[in-house]
Amino acid sequence: MSTPRMKPLALITGASRGIGRAIAIELGRTHRVLVGGRDEAAVAEVVSALPDAAPFLADLTDEEAVAAACAGIERLDVLVHSAGVMGHYGPVAEATGEQWRRTMDVNVIAPATLTRLLLPALRASGGLVVFLNSGAGLTAHPGWSVYAASKFALTALADALRGEEAGRVKVTTIHPGRTATAMQEALRAAEGGSYEPESYLSPEDVARTVRLAVDLPPSASLSSLRIAPAPVRR
Numbered sequence: 596m597s598t599p600r601m602k603p604l605a606l607i608t609g610a611s612r613g614i615g616r617a618i619a620i621e622l623g624r625t626h627r628v629l630v631g632g633r634d635e636a637a638v639a640e641v642v643s644a645l646p647d648a649a650p651f652l653a654d655l656t657d658e659e660a661v662a663a664a665c666a667g668i669e670r671l672d673v674l675v676h677s678a679g680v681m682g683h684y685g686p687v688a689e690a691t692g693e694q695w696r697r698t699m700d701v702n703v704i705a706p707a708t709l710t711r712l713l714l715p716a717l718r719a720s721g722g723l724v725v726f727l728n729s730g731a732g733l734t735a736h737p738g739w740s741v742y743a744a745s746k747f748a749l750t751a752l753a754d755a756l757r758g759e760e761a762g763r764v765k766v767t768t769i770h771p772g773r774t775a776t777a778m779q780e781a782l783r784a785a786e787g788g789s790y791e792p793e794s795y796l797s798p799e800d801v802a803r804t805v806r807l808a809v810d811l812p813p814s815a816s817l818s819s820l821r822i823a824p825a826p827v828r829r
């Protein structure tokens with residue numbers, strides 16, 4: 596009798612809520628999942644909803660804590676960077692240095708650091724890195740400078756990594772439009788508009804898109820994908 600093959604391993608950051616949580620639940624159907632987050636109780640709730648999961652607790656801007664959490668991960672099949680912050684909504688004239696630094700720290704430097712720490716484990720399994728970017732990583736509208744600049748930088752990080760790791764690790768960037776989560780609710784409040792979740796993508800829609808990249812055969816890779824809510828004909 597042959598030993599049953601271990602399920603592949605996926606680590607999803609920002610999986611305590613929102614899009615990351617939906618991705619953890621989607622990949623949990625086929626993968627062992629490391630559920631990333633800072634809120635121990637929220638992470639435990641997601642872990643308990645999955646058949647085979649464990650917490651990955653760390654503030655991603657704390658490099659020592661992240662390195663400690665990564666210790667012992669020798670093979671990793673999928674790394675999904677979903678953790679992120681809006682940082683600041685408003686004109687460049689009002690964005691403070693602290694808002695710029697904090698946003699770049701969480702949205703760019705943290706995924707770069709976590710990727711660097713886990714590259715040996717990803718190479719060991721011919722793995723996939725998925726970056727949750729945004730439409731704002733392709734077009735910067737007034738009021739969005741801080742967030743958009745961080746997401747443009749994330750596009751650059753992903754593109755460079757894809758070339759560097761060609762043949763070893765695949766890299767996919769996903770650019771979702773407005774998605775119904777706490778981040779979007781806070782953003783709509785800052786924009787002075789109403790929050791209309793039925794008009795937005797659902798976190799599960801985005802998770803299904805991550806699934807597309809995960810399920811491709813080894814001979815194919817998805818570089819980037821832009822997804823938007825589809826108007827429903829009534």
Ligand code: NAP
Pocket residue numbers: 608609610611612613614615632633634637653654655656676677678679680681701727728729730770771772773774775776777778779
């Ligand atoms: P969300 O509901 O606000 O969730 C953000 C997640 O990031 C939470 O799990 C949060 O953990 C985690 N996080 C934030 N800072 C962290 C840090 N320093 N260390 C560890 N974890 C941290 O956001 P979302 O809407 O799901 O967004 C997920 C991703 O999709 C983000 O990268 C966002 O930019 C992108 N995106 C969102 C939308 C949208 O409309 N919602 C559209 C396009 C792209 P805690 O619970 O510990 O705070």
